[in-house]
Amino acid sequence: MGATAGAVWGRTEQQDFRSRVRGTLLGAAIGDALGTPLDGLSADRVREEHGERGPADLLVHHGRRGTVSHLTQLTLFTLDGLIRAQVRRDTGAWHPPTDLHRAYRRWAATQHDWGPDERRTEDGWLAREEWLYARRAPTRACLLGLGDAVMGTPAAPKNPAAVGPEAVVRSAPFGLLVGWEPHLVMQIALECATQTHGHPTAYLAAGAYAVVVHALARGGDVDDGVQRALHLLSPRPGQEPVAEALQRALGAVRQGLPSAARVAELVDGGSAERVLSAAVYCALVGEDVRHGLRLAVSHGGPSGAAGALVGGMLGALYGETALPPAWLAELEGRATMLVLADDFAMEMTQGPSLHTPTAATPGWLARYPRA
Template sequence: MGTTSGAVWGRAEQQDFRGRVRGTLLGAAVGDALGGPADALSLAEIRAAHGPGGLLDLAPGAGRRGTVTHHTQLTLFTVDGLIRAQVRRDTGAWHPPTDLHRAYLRWAATQRDWGPDERREDDGWLAREEWLYARREPTRALLLGLGDARMGTLEAPKNPGELGPEAVARSAPFGLLVGWEPQLVVQLAVECAAQTHGHPLACLAAGAYAAIVHALARGEALDGAVHQALTLLAVRPGHQPVSDALRHALGAVRQGLPTPARVEELAGDGTADGLLAASVYCALVGEDVRHGLCLAVNQSGPSAAAGALTGGLLGALHGETALSPAWIAELEGRPTILELADDYAMELTQGPALHGPASSSPAWLRRYPR
């Protein structure tokens, strides 16, 4: 399933990469938290509830401001699964989709159980974070896709008719595998999307999003990252709707000042390709991160997914320091997100020092059991 590069990371490169990993995960979570309270509302209802300018700040959701939805929960378990895959690689058992599936099943357990089961030592530390056991309106496709032990594959996907954006919204961490070849990043995201959202459109949208994040994490500009994703998509059967959506987003940038109507037109029926296009557009035209996120969530479609996707792009592009400190301060689970982000950056830049043949850290292997 691919390989990491043997490049040696300098200190400045490590710091830049860690800032982009933090930015991606925090940005996606903040966008999710911003859009969550508007998720089931039309634009008119959003304005009636929050004023004529719409939703411009964090609003109460699930009891307080700054709470996240299942999009953030699953994104964190994506990171956990990717770290576990890297650690398990030492054993010769190298099949990342299986490790991701196990991670998603750990998430599914949080939606059924009252709290962590301390007897399951192989769950690792993330599954013992009690705040993740809150049930935040997971979709039927997620619960069905992860409702038994069978792993969906491209040959036999779960929910083969499902077009929703949930698999895309958990796929930013694949793009942070900067040592991987881009086509392998796309392949992994596509395969893991099929575990819950088996329609080719949803799978390819997840692959395209991961490809864009991958280019951003390596320092590319956003429009260039989208063009790279289009090139990677072009060789894949059934890519046309996703490619057309991305081209539509690029074209919309030149059509005057951004409006909610344009965001809604791109988002369409709230399918994976439409939400991908809307998020790319909002990230491209936003004057800053805050403006881009507000554009994404003030529309009648799935606001939490649009916010999460846009926040992941802007965080990967600009790093954590571009995010609103006031929003980060109120973000649910912020310590966990930061800890996981730093672990991911450390694994990807210094993994051999943590669990290589020459040395290993018992504490790391307790956190991420093989």
């Protein structure tokens, strides 16, 4: 795997990219926070409590508004792992899935440790954020897949029967590798998805979602991203359910006014490709970010995952300033997310100024150790 290196970024380009990175991360987290409290509720119950358009505000969950689930936690560690992969490239070691596996293992430690161990300096700064040690309903597939040091791969995936959307949600950051070609973005996303979700529909859906976000982060639109994903999926074994789900989303756009009932039809069953289908539909038909997110979480399925997928897409499309400020103000961990997003943007646009094989900024290596 490789990336386009040596690109020159102008100030305007850097600012635009940083806004899209922030938008992707914060948008996904807002969607998670908006939808997760509705997980397990029927569509009728959601309508009874929140009306036809869904919740108008973030709901109280885990004792406060704006809390996020393990979906956002893992997404943060994806960004952290990608930064660490770039830093480790100076050593001659270049295998991003391994660095992502190490990052996900650091997340797994937060699910059983009482808090950060300050003596483990090789963990970097993100693993020392105490709020991430809250256990927020991690799925069995994630815990089992990351429960030991053996890394799942496409040839030997972990949990080969796992079809849930969790690996898809955490794949948004791969789409922010704007210097990479789309086929490499799909490849790294699906390889990292097999570390917890080994069923083809789950890991191919993760690859497809990363390609959609990639198109948006490069200035395209949702339809551009879906068409690119369909093209890249076509030669891969087992891609038919994912491709058909994406085609259903495009077809649903032409079937009249947006409705929660149509989202429920697309998401029926809650498997990875179906949740992705519903999210693509909501991103295409949403009048704005708020409407798209409310629509995405009001169907009686895995609302947190669907909301996170829509938030990630719309955040990449429009940038952080399009996100509802009242929801941002109450979002758990927002300060951490902003620092991480800005660090990722700085690494991707100005990495050679921070570290090279022969020299490095000590503070950067303390935050993102090569070890």
